Amino acid sequence: MKRNNKSVMNMVGLAAVVGLLVFSSLSFGEEAYDEGTYGPQAPIVWAKPVKGVVFVHKIHTMDAGLTCDNCHDKLFEMAAGTAEKNADFTMDSLYKGKYCGACHDGQMAFAANTRCTSCHAGVKGYNRLTGAAPQGKAPVKH
Amino acid sequence: MKIDDLEKLENEGAENLPSEERRRFLRFGLAVTGVFVGGSVLSLTSARKAQSDMGPVPATGAFPYKPHYTMVIRQNRCIDCERCLEACAKTNNVPSYGYRTTILQREREIERGAKERVFMPVLCNHCNRPPCVRVCPTTATYKDKKNGIVMMDYKRCIGCKTCMAACPYNARYFKEENRAIDKCNFCYDTRLSKGESKTACAAACPAGVRIFGDLTDYDSEAYKLIHMPDKVVWVLRPETGAMPNVFYMND
Ligand code: SF4
Numbered sequence: 073m074k075r076n077n078k079s080v081m082n083m084v085g086l087a088a089v090v091g092l093l094v095f096s097s098l099s100f101g102e103e104a105y106d107e108g109t110y111g112p113q114a115p116i117v118w119a120k121p122v123k124g125v126v127f128v129h130k131i132h133t134m135d136a137g138l139t140c141d142n143c144h145d146k147l148f149e150m151a152a153g154t155a156e157k158n159a160d161f162t163m164d165s166l167y168k169g170k171y172c173g174a175c176h177d178g179q180m181a182f183a184a185n186t187r188c189t190s191c192h193a194g195v196k197g198y199n200r201l202t203g204a205a206p207q208g209k210a211p212v213k214h
Numbered sequence: 215m216k217i218d219d220l221e222k223l224e225n226e227g228a229e230n231l232p233s234e235e236r237r238r239f240l241r242f243g244l245a246v247t248g249v250f251v252g253g254s255v256l257s258l259t260s261a262r263k264a265q266s267d268m269g270p271v272p273a274t275g276a277f278p279y280k281p282h283y284t285m286v287i288r289q290n291r292c293i294d295c296e297r298c299l300e301a302c303a304k305t306n307n308v309p310s311y312g313y314r315t316t317i318l319q320r321e322r323e324i325e326r327g328a329k330e331r332v333f334m335p336v337l338c339n340h341c342n343r344p345p346c347v348r349v350c351p352t353t354a355t356y357k358d359k360k361n362g363i364v365m366m367d368y369k370r371c372i373g374c375k376t377c378m379a380a381c382p383y384n385a386r387y388f389k390e391e392n393r394a395i396d397k398c399n400f401c402y403d404t405r406l407s408k409g410e411s412k413t414a415c416a417a418a419c420p421a422g423v424r425i426f427g428d429l430t431d432y433d434s435e436a437y438k439l440i441h442m443p444d445k446v447v448w449v450l451r452p453e454t455g456a457m458p459n460v461f462y463m464n465d
């Protein structure tokens with residue numbers, strides 16, 4: 073009988089701790105994402121000059137502490153998709169410090185000619201993120 | 215003597231072991247890696263493993279063909295833009311349901327739970343010991359005697375798909391239009407025989423992933439890349455013994 077009581081008490085204690093953790097993570101940990109402060113939540117997915125290059129605002133603003141005017145409007149216009157209309161939106165420009173290359177220079181952030189797949193999600197990533205049907209992968213009939 | 219004690223002994227080196235002794239062990243499939251207690255205790259490993267430890271790149275001069283075509287894949291540069299696949303399909307009339315080359319992807323755990331995506335271009339390895347050629351009942355698929363490209367003679371193919379089953383690399387598909395198996399031939403008919411020096415995929419790649427070349431040309435970029443002393447070079451599924459000619463590395 074005594075043992076039973078004890079285990080019941082333990083359960084209550086455990087529940088209390090779990091409750092506290094959930095509560096505290098809500099109150100301090102997960103700050104709500106505010107699009108006004110941190111930019112659109114949906115990833116920006118470029119298709120030019122190569123398909124499937126992904127930019128996530130949250131990583132750069134909320135996590136890394138940049139503000140809107142660090143990049144807008146000097147490096148990037150506010151309207152999504154403007155940069156990819158430019159003929160100089162290329163890796164070479166990045167190496168010269170334009171666009172993402174302003175920070176991704178190996179000093180402030182990893183250099184633009186390293187860790188390719190951190191930003192390049194490819195055609196597969198493009199299809200996954202935009203919901204486009206993969207091309208040329210129709211079921212094979214034998 | 216206990217194993218624990220043996221481990222503490224100093225390896226006296228196998229250099230002074232008579233070669234008859236080494237050969238005797240080789241016959242059992244074992245290679246001597248060390249000598250202890252004046253040669254009375256030997257340390258052995260499987261000869262096959264000792265061979266694979268030398269790496270997948272054949273010794274210079276041991277390339278059986280001339281030219282000996284190869285493709286070096288600098289894997290970490292691939293961004294899955296798939297321009298190579300488009301160029302291949304256009305050049306070689308590849309239908310949408312099949313492929314001669316494709317891009318595989320996987321996710322790899324890196325530091326502190328972060329993930330890295332890896333794209334891996336794959337194509338026919340133009341193996342030195344091609345299982346597909348060995349099993350073909352009509353010799354419709356064959357290894358070219360001069361340049362080593364594993365080719366198809368569509369007219370002879372009866373569509374039995376035995377080669378598809380035999381290929382460890384999934385490099386073949388059945389092309390309805392030809393009623394025959396189709397596969398990568400390093401663009402031999404469409405480009406190389408017309409004087410082009412690169413395959414369509416290699417020419418289209420914007421990231422310098424696919425380096426096509428000739429291993430008997432020691433000045434070629436491909437030869438130099440896979441002989442850099444500080445780089446790890448690998449092939450896919452070396453255990454099958456097919457001896458691929460497509461090499462992988464991270465630049
Ligand atoms: S073209 Fe180059 S970078 Fe693009 S998917 Fe093919 S191998 Fe990868």
Ligand code: SF4
Nearest residue numbers: 338339341344346381
């Ligand atoms: S990769 Fe497959 S199809 Fe190509 S030579 Fe090797 S076994 Fe044959």
